[in-house]
Structures are given as structure tokens and as C-alpha cells.
Amino acid sequence: MAGTVGNVDHPCQYLRISRLDARHFLCQFHGRVELAAACSIKCGFQQTGSPHGGQTDAMSKCLFGFSVIASLLRHQRCQHEDACVVRHLTLGLVQGLCGFLQIALFDLLAGRFRLGARRGSGTDAALFEAVDTQLDRAAVVKVIHPDLSANPVVQAEFAAAFEVVGGLHHPHVAEVFGYGEADWAGSKVLYVASEQLNGGSVRDMLDRGRLLSPSQALVLGLDACKALDALHRRGLVHGDVRPANLVFGDDRRLRLVDAGLANVIVDAVGGAANRVNDIAKYASPEEAQGLPRGPKSDVYSLCLMLVETLTGSVPFLGDSTVATLANRVDRLLPVSADLGPLASVLERAGRPTPT
Numbered sequence: 001m002a003g004t005v006g007n008v009d010h011p012c013q014y015l016r017i018s019r020l021d022a023r024h025f026l027c028q029f030h031g032r033v034e035l036a037a038a039c040s041i042k043c044g045f046q047q048t049g050s051p052h053g054g055q056t057d058a059m060s061k062c063l064f065g066f067s068v069i070a071s072l073l074r075h076q077r078c079q080h081e082d083a084c085v086v087r088h089l090t091l092g093l094v095q096g097l098c099g100f101l102q103i104a105l106f107d108l109l110a111g112r113f114r115l116g117a118r119r120g121s122g123t124d125a126a127l128f129e130a131v132d133t134q135l136d137r138a139a140v141v142k143v144i145h146p147d148l149s150a151n152p153v154v155q156a157e158f159a160a161a162f163e164v165v166g167g168l169h170h171p172h173v174a175e176v177f178g179y180g181e182a183d184w185a186g187s188k189v190l191y192v193a194s195e196q197l198n199g200g201s202v203r204d205m206l207d208r209g210r211l212l213s214p215s216q217a218l219v220l221g222l223d224a225c226k227a228l229d230a231l232h233r234r235g236l237v238h239g240d241v242r243p244a245n246l247v248f249g250d251d252r253r254l255r256l257v258d259a260g261l262a263n264v265i266v267d268a269v270g271g272a273a274n275r276v277n278d279i280a281k282y283a284s285p286e287e288a289q290g291l292p293r294g295p296k297s298d299v300y301s302l303c304l305m306l307v308e309t310l311t312g313s314v315p316f317l318g319d320s321t322v323a324t325l326a327n328r329v330d331r332l333l334p335v336s337a338d339l340g341p342l343a344s345v346l347e348r349a350g351r352p353t354p355t
Helices: 053-074 083-106 152-165 202-207 214-232 261-268 295-311 321-327 341-349
Strands: 025-029 032-036 113-121 125-132 137-144 176-184 187-195 246-248 254-256
Touching: 113 137, 137 176, 137 261, 152 176, 152 187, 152 261, 202 295, 214 254, 214 295, 214 341, 295 341
Parallel strands: none
Antiparallel strands: 025 032, 113 125, 125 137, 137 187, 176 187, 246 254
16 A cells, blocks of 8 residues: 655555565554555565566665655655654665565575576476676576486586586687586586577577578588587587577577587487487487497587478488487488589588598
């Protein structure tokens, strides 16, 4: 309930309290009984259009509430007001501000990343929109399933991979903001925070029924090859090159996402044979045979994806993961001569054994 005193709005009109503590105080304004919203304000993080708008908005409302109280004290019709009214109002705002600070400081992943809306999830990880509160920038955070995070082998591979990826800065590899182990939902989990890319993925493009011309596929392939080259030169294999992991930023520049992490997860779940067909259909022949992945595996997966962007279908696709993997063992990749000069490039990249 909000009222006015003269031309001064009651403070609760400005605070837009998200949750009341049920401690309301009755007070008198010139003989009228008002219900003052002097309460403990739990200013929770509320998702808004801006990635950090809820946090900033809650703080600004608390601070603005103090200015309203100061205005009440100075207002000519409030100069004889009972001092306890302002005291209760101030106490509520102070408690609300402390509640906000408690959330802002302690309700963060790794003390830094505030998780927002869930973008996607699977059996091995979940992806969230987030805010990097240290540098005030949008991010995405991938949280690894607690069971995988607790595996010592996964922990060791994760640490080794991100010792390299954490310091990698490349125009076509998604920038990593932070990584490590943190408490989340009562469990210890591994996480990776990286730049937020909102330009859509190659998967989004294919799902809309759009295909590329050979020249467009060439540009896409070159950018992806630059990203893979940066990883391979540092001794890393991506391990999961597919349309969903090639994402565009607002600047329309392509980035390869999940560098360092994808290979760790593929190993953790037991290889391509244990993944769903929509993911396994981009696996290489050596993966189909249970052999170790190498740089050639990434190139082969990229080749399959490029053929899909040109033709709308993935070569060797079967009805199941097992059939899909078996179809590409010791078989040459079918490439149409209609693709022009790009055909010979794809044919060589799609050979089942390195040449």
C-alpha cells in the first residue's frame, strides 16, 4: 500500500519490493494511518533485458530509497513527523541493501559468475547465460555434471586442457573468461565460462533449411580451419567439431566453442559410440574403430559438416549410432564434382586414413 504526503510519494512506490518480510509498521502521517513498507527487502537477482540489469536495478532502488527518506525529512509538511517512522524506513532499507550485497557477493559461481537462464542441457553438462560480475560483461557458463566432475581422470584432463586453452586468444576460438572447480547446487562441479555469442550457430542455419554456396562454405571452412590449427599447434584436439559448436558473434565472426572441454567430455562418456546419433554422425573413422582421436579427426568432422552445409545431408548417416559409425570405416567420402574446386579439397579431407 502506498500513499502520499503532500507532493512526496511514499517510498514504497519507488522500491518495487520483490519479497516482504511481513514486518509492516503502522505509522501516522498527519493523523492518517499508513502502512509503511519498512521491511527487510530481499533484493534477488531478477533477469531483465540487460544481462546485469536486475542486479544494478536492485541496488539503485535501495539507494534511491535513501534519497526519498532524505526528501521526507526535508519536506515542510513532514518536519514534525515521528522520528520512529523514518527510523523504521531506514532500517528496512539498510537490511534490504545488506540482503542484496549478500546475494551479490556470495550467490555467485566461483565468487564471480552470476548464472541466469538455462540455454541448454544434456546428460553431461548444462549451459547457462551468465554475468561476469568482476568485469561487468555477458558470458555463458557450462557446468559439468557432478558425477563427471568428481572423476579424477576427468579432473586431470580438464586441468591439462585448460592450462593451454585458458591462455589462448584467437579470433576464431571463443574466449575463455574463467574455469575451474566450484560449489554449485550442493555439489562440487567443474565449469567453464566463456564469451557470450548471440549470432546463431551453423546448426541454427541448417535447421532453418538454409544451405551455403561453395564460396560461402569455403569462407566458413577457412575460419574453422584457423581455429583448429590454433588448437593443434598447441597439442590439443577439439574432439567434437559439429555445426552446433561453430557459432557467430554479433560481429558476424565465426568462433569455435567448447575448445578444451569437448574432448574431455567425449573421453569421459566413453567415446563417440556412447553418444546420440545427432552428435556421433560427425565422428571420424578412427573414432568409429575406438582408436585415439587426433588432429585428422577434427579435419574429418569439419569435412562432414561442410558437406552438410552444401547438400543438406551428412554422408554415411545410418539409423543408429552404431550403423552411422560402421558406414564410414574404410570408405571414401562421396563428393559431387558439381562443387567445383572445393570438391577435391573435401575429397582429400574426407579420406578415412591420413595422407
